[in-house]
Amino acid sequence: MKKLLACLLLLFFMAGVSSGCWSRKELNELAIVLGAGVDRTPDAQVRLTLQLAKPSASAGGSAGGAVGTEPPTWVVSGTGETVLDAQRKLANRISRHIYWAHNVILVFGEEAARCGIRRYMDFFSRAPQPRETIWVMVAKGEAKDILETYSELEKTSAQDIGYLARAKTGYSVNLKDFLIMLATKGSNPIASRVDVVERGVTLGGLVPGKPVQQKGAALTGTAVFRGETLAGWLDESETRGLLWLRGKVLKGIISVPSLTEPGKEMSIDIIRGHTEAQPQYDGESVWFNVKIVVEGDLLEQQSGEEIMEREVREAVEKEMAGEVEEKARLTLEKAQREYGVDIFDFGAAFHRKYPKAWAELKDRWDEVFAGAGVNFTVEAHLRRSGLEAGKTSEKE
Numbered sequence: 471m472k473k474l475l476a477c478l479l480l481l482f483f484m485a486g487v488s489s490g491c492w493s494r495k496e497l498n499e500l501a502i503v504l505g506a507g508v509d510r511t512p513d514a515q516v517r518l519t520l521q522l523a524k525p526s527a528s529a530g531g532s533a534g535g536a537v538g539t540e541p542p543t544w545v546v547s548g549t550g551e552t553v554l555d556a557q558r559k560l561a562n563r564i565s566r567h568i569y570w571a572h573n574v575i576l577v578f579g580e581e582a583a584r585c586g587i588r589r590y591m592d593f594f595s596r597a598p599q600p601r602e603t604i605w606v607m608v609a610k611g612e613a614k615d616i617l618e619t620y621s622e623l624e625k626t627s628a629q630d631i632g633y634l635a636r637a638k639t640g641y642s643v644n645l646k647d648f649l650i651m652l653a654t655k656g657s658n659p660i661a662s663r664v665d666v667v668e669r670g671v672t673l674g675g676l677v678p679g680k681p682v683q684q685k686g687a688a689l690t691g692t693a694v695f696r697g698e699t700l701a702g703w704l705d706e707s708e709t710r711g712l713l714w715l716r717g718k719v720l721k722g723i724i725s726v727p728s729l730t731e732p733g734k735e736m737s738i739d740i741i742r743g744h745t746e747a748q749p750q751y752d753g754e755s756v757w758f759n760v761k762i763v764v765e766g767d768l769l770e771q772q773s774g775e776e777i778m779e780r781e782v783r784e785a786v787e788k789e790m791a792g793e794v795e796e797k798a799r800l801t802l803e804k805a806q807r808e809y810g811v812d813i814f815d816f817g818a819a820f821h822r823k824y825p826k827a828w829a830e831l832k833d834r835w836d837e838v839f840a841g842a843g844v845n846f847t848v849e850a851h852l853r854r855s856g857l858e859a860g861k862t863s864e865k866e
Contacts, residue, residue: 481583498525501566504543505628507613511549516582516590518556519547520568521628544601545618553593553804561719570599574632576606576645577613577664583693587659588652595649602646607662608693608700611656615666619687631687635662639721640709641692652698656828656835660712665689667772694809698838701809704801711801714762714794715814717745724766726789728773728783729758735743736773738766738790738852748806749820751827757843758816765795765852777855790850802844813840 486856505521522544546563548555561568576594578587594600609616621630635642643651643661651659669686692704692712704712710722721740744762750757768786769778775782803811817835821828831838 487845499566500569501564502569503573504626505575505577505617506573507577507609507617507629507741508553508582509612510582510585515549515551516552516553516556517547517549517614518560519617521545521617521626522561522564523626543628543667547614553590555722569599570597573600573604574575574628575635576604577616578608579613580609580611580700582613583608583695587695587834588698588702589653591649594645600645602644604645605632605662606643606645606648607631607635607664610663610665610690610703616664616687619666619685621686622684627687631664631689631859634689634780637721640689640706641712654818655832656812656821657815658697658811658813658836663691663694664688664690674701692831694805694811694813696798696809696811701811704804707797708801708804711797711799712813714743714798715760715801723769724764724790724793726793728759728775729785730774730775734772736768736772736777736786739769740766741853746786747814747816747819749816749823751820751824756820756838757845759845759847760798761847761849762794762798763849763851765851765853766790768852777852783852787850787852791848792854795846795848798846802829804838810840811836816842
């Protein structure tokens with residue numbers, strides 16, 4: 471009984487000591503980061519730009535916000551020797567504790583990316599608050615300009631850009647996957663490219679009813695790295711080829727010309743796709759057999775062909791396959807000839823099949839990849855014309 475009583479007293483004592491939130495921060499003490507940007511200044515300093523939520527503007531709960539209302543965010547920049555140093559200096563100008571756990575996007579400026587991105591990534595991989603689900607992007611220009619944009623539909627531009635990345639109509643990568651690519655032999659990192667563009671017209675402003683052109687951020691392609699340094703860009707069309715070669719789920723359309731009426735088009739909505747890359751090695755040469763399978767539904771037709779007749783459907787599928795192969799080949803040639811980097815995870819496939827040969831080739835894999843041959847096999851399947859339900863009801 472004495473031992474039992476002693477144990478119970480000890481448990482009560484430990485519960486009393488360990489209870490409470492000694493490190494708590496109240497909501498009204500936090501400066502919530504929604505977006506972060508990292509730029510390199512002309513004197514080689516780090517400029518950290520933060521898009522912070524303004525509590526007074528967020529209280530209303532409306533999306534976007536009419537022109538003239540209080541901005542929902544505050545964008546502030548600070549410089550330092552490192553990212554953490556820049557944050558510490560920003561803390562002297564921000565009345566609240568900088569809180570990273572709700573950050574949506576991390577944007578690197580072009581100059582910072584060209585000078586080596588690893589030095590800037592270290593803070594975000596070590597610090598406890600930033601999450602691994604942050605979307606990583608590279609700006610064509612300065613990251614600061616991206617965070618200073620405005621969104622008409624969402625409360626903040628950081629959330630707006632985050633939704634664009636999550637939609638995966640182009641290439642998107644989160645912090646965890648980017649760090650894995652950065653640390654993996656035979657793999658070169660890639661990230662979304664983001665630009666400031668004209669995004670639409672708002673009726674209002676200083677003159678009621680007069681259109682006001684709005685600028686916002688948009689995903690316009692892919693940033694290609696050679697190791698930790700930015701090598702160049704892929705445009706939106708080349709990014710589609712990148713997605714086919716990496717076997718990523720692609721949302722979008724394939725447009726093919728009419729078979730009988732020149733100047734008219736048909737648009738097929740992609741519903742699913744699959745890519746398989748099989749490496750081959752004979753001790754001297756490396757090549758890959760790439761098979762791509764794509765399926766889609768016809769959702770728009772400007773011409774009058776009977777699309778579900780067997781001969782017509784097969785001809786359209788051939789055109790679909792040709793369109794996919796063309797984009798994949800153009801992207802592959804740019805990666806091999808212009809940049810000389812493997813951005814398709816071909817190295818990982820080679821490593822799995824030829825582990826002993828990989829040990830010899832991994833340190834010069836980009837050179838091997840640049841000279842590798844690639845054979846394409848593309849299958850396209852048109853599943854529905856979009857009119858079957860209507861035709862069935864007419865026959866009945």
